[in-house]
Amino acid sequence: MNDLQWYRLYSDSEPIVEKELLNKLLSNGALAKFALVRHNGEYKAMLYVNGKRINGPALPEPLTTPNGEVTHWMGNKPGVGLTTSEAEMIIQAVTDRIERAR
Template sequence: MLYRRTILSKILSNGLKADFALISDEGEFKAALYVNGRFIPGPALPEKLDPPSDDLTHWMGNKPGVGLSTEEAEKIINAVTIENSVVKHRREL
């Protein structure tokens, strides 16, 4: 797993800092969650909350999980999608 860049940072209600990073893992880009610099395993992209809670519609992580707004989730998903499309295009050349 190679760190590429931070997509989004936010301060959580408990005062901890959550960083959502773009990482490269086995030739594919994914999103990863770091809380106060520590990697938190979980899904490679934001997952929908069912049911949503107030302005939180998505989540990432796994104990602790971090809630995301629709806009935050879209920013992360778009960053991963763009990087993977560039890789796919380069492979096709």
């Protein structure tokens, strides 16, 4: 493996933020940021709360029982609720980026 190949492996071990998609101020005062990232060679959405990466699904997931306008979620302790339009915007941004990468 040459030096350039090693760099590519190392540089993709942490998520690379391509752009922020959505910022939300949560009811507890925390700031949630949803970003389009490249991680392990794949494009996905990632949630950050107060700058800390929160593991969870790569795209918003539907709630089994929607609560008012909140129909989707991302994250894993804490999970953050999303409206249908917010979830669709995130999914569309990730899908468009995956299509451009092909």
